[in-house]
Amino acid sequence: MPTARTRPEVVAFDVNETLLDLAPVRAALVEAGQEPGLLATVFARTLLTGMAGLVSGTWFRFREAFDAALAQTSELDAGQRAGVAAAFLELAPHPDVEPALRRLTAAGIRVVTLTHGTPGVAEAGLERGGITPLVERSLSSEAIRSWKPAREVYLWAAGSCAVAPERMALVAAHGWDVQGAQVAGLTGAWFPRTERSYPAVYAAPHVAAAALAGVVDALLALPTA
Template identity: 25%
Template sequence: MTQKLENIKACVFDAYGTLFDVATSARSYSEEIGQQWLDFSAMWRKKQVEYTWLRSLMGEFRDFWHVTGDALDFTMETYNMYNPALRAKLMEMYLKLSLYPEVKNVLQKIKGRGIKTVLLSNGSRSMLTSAVRHAQIEHLLDGVYSVDEVEVFKIHPAVYQLAVDKLGIETENIAFQSANSWDVAGASAAGLQAVWINRFGQKREKLGFEPKCEIRSLMQLPDLIVE
């Protein structure tokens, strides 16, 4: 039986892959990329995440826009298709990623219960501002927190502590939602009530910290929160 989330005063959401579909950019230019666009998109995302971890370990922070561009360059070179015009279009589309279809409804339900809703993301301030405005969800969020403020990426504990400090709410009263299993492990290690949105039926990371709840869609989240 799925556990419930108790005494929740704030729901903190990851952005990329959780609220926003990171495949939007490559999908939008799939004809130019070719039949391999889905694999191309997956590699771009994989390198993007890897570079955040590596830069955190190196102590060499560059914002997520820079990291995303580096990951795209690696991917385009790997596919032997480097094209400055296409690169520019793919990067621009990353500022206008599509929401998963259930997101607005879920945010409305949670806010309607008097629970704060915020984003906590690796994204740079400008990237997040653009994505939130394009998706027209500003009114559904009480805050947008970027790792730019701590200059280290997830899953460093300082990132999750940023949300705790900004909200002024105890860790045990915060639910953290992410579609990334490694992100959920980081939040769980930081003491948050972590929820894994396992849309694609993936296996859990072996990091020693489990989600409190695992669901297949954000639509299931409101029913997990008990008064």
């Protein structure tokens, strides 16, 4: 991977946790009689389930992986699990998201979202936050039956935006996502949201900061091509 990076033409944002707060899903779990801490376990197991499927050559939707993870970690019946999953459509952006997106778009940089989550979740969250006009498009890798961090997802996203991979950046609060993006040739940008540190076993992120605003500052400070 080249170490010298230039200012991206397009910045793709991960959705769950990075842009959108999962608090409504946590609240739905509590309403169903579960401990609020269960969300972290279920979310991690959902990712494990999806990535195991990816590696073994079996694809399934995020919603199906989430339901399977919830069934593994709780005694909720199918109807209750469906109610918890429906709370993904109630997500809203973290407070730092709108100013970050406004700074990028004001600088002439295109903004998109990139998720392997259920189509419509990002769009609903952006609309709830009143920031839909700041985002050019929302991409879900369900369209190509894959999950991040598969290389094909990031290359597909760059192709969908008609830019070379090196002209796109991926901003995520998950180290594994940034790792996948960088291996695919994108500029990786990480900040802590739920992770305290970037995994030392990965190559260092191209851009890292203590908060989302700092990541945006760093991306804008990159030299233009």
